[in-house]
Every structure is written in structure tokens, then in C-alpha cells.
Amino acid sequence: MVCADLSWLYSLSLLSLGVTLTVIGVAYALGQLLSNPQFNVWAKTEIYQVFISFFVVLLVLFMSDSFCHFKYSDLTGVAGGGATYSYPEISGNDNVMNASGKYLANVANFIKTSMRADRSIYGIAEEASRYSRTPCMPAATFCLYGTSGYSVRTFSGISSWIQIMGFSLYTDTVSYITVLVQMALLAFISGGGIMIYLPMAIVMRSLPMMRQLGGGLIAICIALFLIYPGLLVIESMFWNPYSIMGEGWNTLTTIAGAIDYSFEYVTAGDYAANMATSLELASLMAALDLAAAIAIALSTSLVTIVLAIVTAVGDYVDAAELSSWIQVSMQATSISFLSATFLFSLNIIAIGASAKELGRLLGQEVDLSRLMQVV
């Protein structure tokens, strides 16, 4: 997150001050010329207001500049806290904007890991639920009648876990998007684009009928540029989803990396071994028929080779472990949801309250409830 160079805004604010003072001066002169006391009264009132506007704008610009110069280590030194992050690391030299951005990136990484874990479990469960066995019957015939028998997907019931993981994945996705929205909002704010309203506000607050709009613009700028990053950096210092997850975080990363794992029973496994034994048994029975004996011996070798290939590939989890993984994943989902959505709502509500209060002070009560509803 890069802090924009706001020095041009100081110049622009001075220019706005000069233009507004000129307009007021012209109005005063016109009042004198036309002997119209209304012009004079208006000019005298606005002179006072325009300097208030200018002072407030300078204060906001100064504070926003300060946010780009306060070091994270200074803040943690004063207030304590300072959670440790690694995805990416928040260093003591980061300013408020950088630290806020990195905090959001860490939350995003946590949620993304949770999503990857959901996806791994989803895949393993999907594979397991489709595993099908087709034993031929009766076994004594050694499948000489073809595939007559029954077919069963022994872990078909695992599809309920797929539904559960689908719900977790959906929740994590919403949380992830929410964090991305916050990151985009922070990038937009730190870019300084919204601060262009400040010089405009100096002019507007002194124009007839426009004071409320100007005050409202200043209030929105303060709420978005100061309150929002301020709240984020405080969250970064004291709220760490990784430590809330505790030791489960290691398990979660293991699950997230288990995208190529298979379900334990989705192998030829003992079934193939038993078939091989059966075929060996059959070869004894077919001892009188040389051709049949050779065919069966070849089949036995083939099954053995298939068994070796299937069991050599990848890692496996069993049903009990998969179940415990789901538990960990669901805990991560809850933490993700609250870290992303609940805290974001809290931030937005605080921004709304600040804008309302500041706007009232500066002339116009700003109602950001619509924005909050959109969020």
C-alpha cells in the first residue's frame, strides 16, 4: 500500500482559499458599490467560515500525512499489542496505511487457506463418494459369468460432507470477497483520490446553499481517510485470526496442501489382493488345462502390478481423519467469517457514525446508511 503524495492538495487548498477570498472580496466590493448591506453581511460571515474550512482541511491533510509517517512500532510501543503476521510480515517500519493493507492481506491469506482446505476436503469426499465396488457373484465362479453381481458405492453417504463443505466454501468465499473489497477500498483511499473533495469543500462551504454539501464532503473524507485506516490498524495490532486458530492452523495448512490426497479406500487395496489370491486358487483348479493356467498366471501378475501402481501413488486419509479435518475447517470458516464480515460491518458502522457526527458539526448530517446497506 503506497501513500499518495498529497502535497499538491496543499497548493490546491491554498488556491481554493484564494479563489474563495477573491469571490468574497468582490461581493463585498459590490455591496459597497451598490450600497447593499446584504452583500456586506454575507461577505463578513463567509470570511470567518472560509478560514474555518481551510483550517479543518489543513488539519485533515496533516493527519492523513501523519498516517503515512507514523510507524507501526511507534503505535505498538504506545498502545501495546502488535500481533505477529507472516503473510506478509508487518514490520515496525510500516506506516499506518501499509500496516492496514498488510493486515488485510494476512486476513485474506487466512481465508484463502481455509478455502483451499475446504476444496481439498471437497475433492477427497467427492472422490470417496463415487468409489464403486462391483463384486461378482457367486464368488466361486471367479467371475466366469462376467460382471453379474451387485454394485455399491460404499462411501456414497460422504456426499453429505460435500454439502457441508459446499456451505463452508460458500461462506469462506463471501468472507474472502469482503476482504478483497476492503483491500480495494483501502487502496482507493490511500491513493488520495477522494481527498480532491477537500479543496472543493473550501469553496463550497462558502457558496450560498452549498455549505451543507461542503461540510458533508469534509466529513466523508475524515471518516474514510482517518477513521477507517485507524480502525484497521488497531485491529491489526490486537486481532489475529492465526492465533485465535491456535494449533489448528498447522492442521489447516496441512489440509490446504492435501489437494492431491486420496481417500484411503479408493484403491485396489485388499480387494485386489484377494482377487489375486482367488486367481491363484483358480490356477490350481485349472492345472489340467495348460492354456487356462497360463492365462490365470498372467492375470495374477497383472493384478499385482495394478495393485503396486495404485497403492504407490499419493497420500491417503481415512474417514476418521477426514472427519477431524472437517471440524478444523469449520472452525476456520467461523473465524474467517467474523474476521472479515463482522469486523468490516463494525468498521462501516463506525465510519457512518463518524460521518454523521462530523457532518452535523460542519453543516450537513451525512447519512451513510445507504452505503452501509449496500455493504
Add this chain to the structure above:
Amino acid sequence: MRKIFLLTLLLLAALLPAAFSESYMTGCCPEQVLGPDATEMQISAYVSSHRDLCGDWPDGTIPYACMVEEEKRGGGGGCCLPLGSRDTDGTRRTYAEANRDVCGDWPEGGFITACPIERTGGDSLTPEAGAWAPAPDWIPLSIMAALAGFGVLLIFYLFTYLVDAEQMRPMVTSEMWQVFVTAAMIALFIGLQAFSSDVISPAFADAFMNETNVEGVTHVQYAMKITDSMATFAWETLDEFTNNVVMPMGNLASLSGNCWMFGVAFSFNGCASISIPFSAASFAARTMSTAILTLNSQLVLLKMASNFLFPVLLPFGLFLRSFHITRGTGGLLIAFAFAFYFVYPLSVLITQGFYDAVPIPGIREPSYPSIDQVSSDDTWDIESVLFSWGVPGDCDPFEGNYGYTQDQINYLMADSLMNPLLFIFMIGGIFNPAINLVITLSVLRTLTRVFGTEVDVSALSRIA
């Protein structure tokens, strides 16, 4: 003078509850929380709650979990191992199982406690109970915030002399009084916290849960404990329901018979209608998972209240409240801290108490049917099917008997299964957490008005 007298009275009144408290801090080798059958997840949650009580582990220490005998509680010896040294490949393994090789059998009446101990390894030692008990962070932070607010106003006050702005002086003075109100609030919160730890928690525990050994545990920690228990219980119930009902039904529903003879073949899904109860069971499992997510969220929200909203947002809110232009925001943050630290956990305790008090026998103990599914074990029992055309399960697709499905529906709809599940998950897992949040948000809305400005918190209601 009258104002100062009134404010002093207010401060004293706010601190009154603290006078009834023996102490609001305990040592950092807390008493029994887990038993020998604790899973790794429970231990992890326990360590986290331990951290809530004691703060971060001090430098140079390793978190140990000790198996300690009942009579040695509070400083006796035990077998302690670093918490991070266990295998992490099987989270279902119990702590006792994982460490029995080192520590031997679990002692009679033993329990787990966690202590920060200055050791780097070893197998047996004596934990030092209460050796390290840092004060809660929020109090110095709040005092610092109030002083900072006062300092800023003082600078403004001096500034009015510098620019000779006499008309601003009464305004600044009035704002300074607000700092005293803030100080009174800090005192009130200290008192309330102490009161909740030593009076409210034990009272609720005794009244609703028939527990007496919760002194020194704050109401938030107690609420976390029972929420964690509820979430763990709900998860175990879902696990059992999945293993005993959903999996066997899915297994049977997938059964089909095949026949092949001289190039002519047919397949018959004679058990497909079992997919009707199976779908219902799957949907039930998904609903249960929603309830578990809700309970997990409640636990995280309580941790958030304990670790962030109260100790962090409260001082920040108190600071912002000192100034006229940010009073609304400060009031909002204070209201959040108050509502989620005091009201929410109390609501959790009360609703859990009502849940536990329901006098219907067996309402928390679902009984599961014994459904005979086709073996998931790949070891083919060759003898039993050597000369048989029978399918080894509760449904034979060759028979086309729809009574199989009715049996499964009956299993699923049995009162002994359905009623407990509905009670545990719909009441304990969804209804109660929702009520807790609704109560908290209702109070929050009122509190925002009390502390500063009325704020629309409907966005949070939607999340709820």
C-alpha cells in the same frame, strides 16, 4: 465544588461492586478444565482460553500441559510435556494417548492444566501455580486514553489564551468535564468486570448449571467454556449421526444389481428409493453443520469480545468520547465493547441455562439405529459369498422390495432420534445463538444512544 463532589461519589459507587470481589485475577496454572479424554482440538481451545486469562506466554517459556493428580492441584507435581511436541497427524488422538509412552497411565482423578514453565524440555516437573499473573491490559490503556484526551483538551485550553479566544474557553472546559465522566466509566467497567467474575459467573453457574467451581473465572471465560462444550458435543453428535445414519443410508441407496449372460446385460437399482430418506438425512446433516458453524462463531465472537472489543475498542472509544466531534464514534465503540463483553456472555449463560434445564428425559441423547450396510472394508469375506447370490446389507437390489425404504424412513423418523437432534441443533445450536445475538444487538442500539449517538446496527442484524 459540587460537581467534583458528585463525580467523586460516582467514582466510589462505580467501584462498589469491586469491593465485594475477593479478586478478579487468578494465577496462570488454572484449575481443571479438561479431562484425560480431551482431544487435541479441545486442548488447543483450552490453551487459547488460558491465554485469554493470562495473556501471551512470557519470553523464554514453553506452554506445557501437565497431567496432574487431583490432590496435587494448585502447585503439586505432575508429568508435563510441551504442548507443541505432540503428533499433529491425528487430531482425534487424545492427549493421554499421545503422551502415555512418556508419562505412563493417567493418574487417578487426574486432569490437564497448562502452565508457562521456563524449561526447554523434560518429562516431569512441578508447575508454579500463580507465578505469573499480569494485570488486564485494558485498564492502563483506558487510563492512558483518558489522560491523552485530557492532555489534548488542555493544549486547546492553553491555545485559547494564546490566541485570546475567550469564547472557546467554556467549550473546552465543558469537554474537560467529559473526561471526568470517562474516568467514571472506567471505574464502572473495572467494578463490573470484577463483579462479573466473582458474583455473576458463580451465581449463574450455580443456578443454571449446578456447578460451583467457577470462582475467579470471568463470565466471558465461563460462556466460552460452555459454548466450546456445546460445539464439541454438537460436532460429536453430527459425527455419530453421519456414521450411523447418513453413511449407511447412502451406501444402501447406491446398491444396484447387475446381470450379464452371453453378451446380454441389465442393471437394476433396486434400492434407489432409499435415496429419499438419504436425501433427508443429508439435509439434516447440513443443517447440523450450520448449527455447529453458528456455535463456533459464537465462540469466536466471545473471544473477540474478550481479546479485542473490550480491552482494545473500549479504551479507544473512551479516548474518542473525550472530544465533541468524535463523541458519537467513541460512544459507538464503548457500546460495542459493553454489549459484547457484558450482555452477550450473560445472554449465552442464561439461554444455555434454560437449555440445560429442560426436564425431558433423553432429549440430549439420540439413539441411533443399527443399519446393516455393505462393508466398506476391502477385505472381502470370501467364504460368506462364495456360493451365495445374496447381498450382505439391509437392502437386496435383486428383490425389489420397497419395504427396505420404509424401514430406513422409520429409522430416520424415530422419536428417539429425531427429537433429540431437533432439540440439540435447532434449539441449542441455532435458536439460542440467534436469540443471544438479537438480545445483544437490541441492547447495543439502546447503548449507542446512551453513550453518544444512536446508530443503526441493522447491518449486524442481517449478519445474525
